[in-house]
Amino acid sequence: MSPVRPDAPAPRTPTPRTHDDRAAPDGDRLRTDATVPAPARTDADQAHAGREHRALRRERLLATATELFTTRGYPATSVERICGTAHVPVRAFYEEFEGREALLIALHNEVARAGMEATLTVLSDPRLESAGTRERITELGRAYAAAVTGETAAARMAFVEVVGAGRAVEEQRLLWRGLWSGFLTAEAERAVARGEAPPRDYGLAMVALTGAVNELVAHWTRNSASLSRELLADELVHHTLATLGIAADDTTAAGHPPDEGN
Known part of the structure; x- marks a missing residue:
């Protein structure tokens, strides 16, 4: 065994490579735990989500109106009552229907x-x-x-x-x-x-x-x-x-x- 000189620099202990680090081809380090940004939503994705939301909102209005019309009666059920029960803004109601008769x-x-x-x-x-x-x-x-x-x-x-x-x-x-x-x-x-x-x-x-x-x-x-x-x-x-x-x-x-x- 070769003796170690007291004035020699201490040997460097190699840093263990963890699963978080890996060598990139250009020598840089890449962290595998880095947050990968979600892909941007395309116009088509946004349009599809909008249609789904609107369809669900329409179904909620129809279901609520059916319940109210058959329990309270059509004459006694206002658009405001339907929207309040369905938790849908009145403005959104008129995006779907011209009025209560149309519904x-x-x-x-x-x-x-x-x-x-x-x-x-x-x-x-x-x-x-x-x-x-x-x-x-x-x-x-x-x-x-x-x-x-x-x-x-x-x-x-x-x-x-x-x-x-x-x-x-x-x-x-x-x-x-x-x-x-x-x-x-x-x-x-x-x-x-x-x-x-x-x-x-x-x-x-x-x-x-x-x-x-x-x-x-x-x-x-x-x-x-x-x-x-x-x-x-x-x-x-x-x-x-x-x-x-x-x-x-x-x-x-x-x-x-x-x-x-x-």
């Missing part, structure tokens, strides 16, 4: 559209293309009833609170009633062409049927605790078949047995 129309549209989409989904089944009228109407009626009564509060708003709510709302109701009357008239003409319903002009009959359907659903919303959705659906089917002159059993009103597909 009610949007709510009514959601329920009405759900009913129409449910029936169109049923009709997209190839099996119903050749099905008899009784089977076809039964499936359509049940699908419609399930769709529009999925949420009792929404159904009550769409079938009760809209009545007498203003001119614009009434025009919207009449628009949907016209669509349904035309839809049902087409079903009646199909039944006549198949020899399953007596031939006649069903236009006015379907206007009356549409009004009856609306009133039946409105009655159900007031008494949903004691009336099942299944009972409502069966009554809607019965009324439709009766309007078409088709008996509830296996015989048509004309006294002829149904087609094999019925």
